[in-house]
Amino acid sequence: MHDGKNRALVSWSGGKDCCLAWARAREALKVVGLVTVMTEDGTRSRSHGLRPEVLDSQAQAMGLPLVTTNATWESYESEFSRLLTRASRELRATHVVFGDVFPEPHRQWVERVCGGCQLTAVEPLWGEPTESLIREFLSRGGEAIITTVRDEALDSNWLGRPLDVRAIEELISLGVDPCGERGEYHSFVTYFPGFRRRLDLRSAGVAQHGGCSLLELGITPTSVGV
Numbered sequence: 001m002h003d004g005k006n007r008a009l010v011s012w013s014g015g016k017d018c019c020l021a022w023a024r025a026r027e028a029l030k031v032v033g034l035v036t037v038m039t040e041d042g043t044r045s046r047s048h049g050l051r052p053e054v055l056d057s058q059a060q061a062m063g064l065p066l067v068t069t070n071a072t073w074e075s076y077e078s079e080f081s082r083l084l085t086r087a088s089r090e091l092r093a094t095h096v097v098f099g100d101v102f103p104e105p106h107r108q109w110v111e112r113v114c115g116g117c118q119l120t121a122v123e124p125l126w127g128e129p130t131e132s133l134i135r136e137f138l139s140r141g142g143e144a145i146i147t148t149v150r151d152e153a154l155d156s157n158w159l160g161r162p163l164d165v166r167a168i169e170e171l172i173s174l175g176v177d178p179c180g181e182r183g184e185y186h187s188f189v190t191y192f193p194g195f196r197r198r199l200d201l202r203s204a205g206v207a208q209h210g211g212c213s214l215l216e217l218g219i220t221p222t223s224v225g226v
Contacts, residue, residue, distance in 0.1 A: 005030040008095035008122065009087055011110075012036050012066065013047040014055055015187040016144045016163065017099035017125060017179065020137045022062075023192065024124040025097040032091040033065045035083055042070045048186045049148060049207075049214045058188075061195040065091070077113060084117045095120045101130060101181050130179035134168055141193045145201065147215045148186035156206060159215040163187055188217065 010022045012034035022031060036055060037046045045055060052068070059066035067087040071079035084096060096119050098110050107123055114121040125133055137144070144163045149156060153176055161167055168178050176184045191198040204216040 006095050006120075007032045007091065007093045008097050009033050009035050009067075009084070009091065009093045010064075010097045011099070012055070012059075013045065013099070013186070014050050014058055014189065015048060015099070016134065016137050016142060016189055017101065018097075019099070019142060019144075019189045019192050020133060020140070021097050021099035021122075021124045023140060023194070025122060026194075029095055029097070029122070031064065031097070032093055033067055033087055034059055034062070035087050035096070036066060036068045037076060037080055037083065038068050038070045040070050040072045040075075042068075046071065046073075046076065048188070049209065049212075050188065051217065054188070054217050057199055061191075061197050061199060063196055067091075081113055081117055084114065084119060088117065088119055093119070095122050097122045097124065099125055101125050101128060101133065101179065130177055130181050131168070131172065134163070134178045135165075138163070138165065138168075141191075142189060143191040143198070144187040144189045145215075146185050147188045147217065148212050150184050150212050152211065153184035156213040158185065159206060159213060160201075160203060 006029050008025060008029040008031050010018060010031055012018050039046055044051060055066060069079050069083040096114050100106055100123055110121045146158050146161050149158050171178050202218040204218045207214045207216055
């Protein structure tokens with residue numbers, strides 16, 4: 001039976017913000033797929049530098065198809081538009097959910113790009129206090145680890161650290177945005193209510209790129225614990 005909800009894609013980075021946006025959005029929308037832009041060679045995601053097999057395992061745990069495309073930064077907009085057009089046709093979606101909190105030019109960009117694809121952009125987290133958002137993610141039962149740090153903001157000892165209340169309080173004490181919204185860190189969600197299983201991670205080393213340290217992840221799906 002049709003539930004009357006509009007069908008939506010989620011612009012997916014693998015991190016806590018897009019996950020919380022997904023959780024909020026599915027209260028009003030039927031989420032039917034995830035979309036991610038990869039690097040031009042397809043070996044990492046453009047946003048968080050994650051390997052495709054890591055993102056695939058996450059999508060499988062969510063029970064959603066992951067639709068990707070490859071792009072350079074120069075071709076990002078055109079390739080993202082093609083990705084949205086293709087995925088929305090394949091999955092019959094009319095809306096696209098984003099996990100942005102700020103800045104305003106980015107919201108204008110996603111609205112323009114989605115509008116050009118005859119899709120409606122949805123920003124469930126927009127403009128809210130970042131500390132409230134990360135605490136909501138945790139209070140809903142979300143679990144995530146830090147996978148990238150900007151070296152000028154945080155040292156590499158943060159890599160692999162669970163995002164919990166203690167970590168959030170320490171980030172605030174260091175003057176770091178608790179959600180990392182100024183690029184101080186990126187995260188990877190290992191579990192959220194609605195996932196079919198938790199994701200067990202193993203470290204495959206640390207890479208350096210563009211002033212950031214990235215945790216190389218290998219991932220093994222396991223059953224969700226009781």
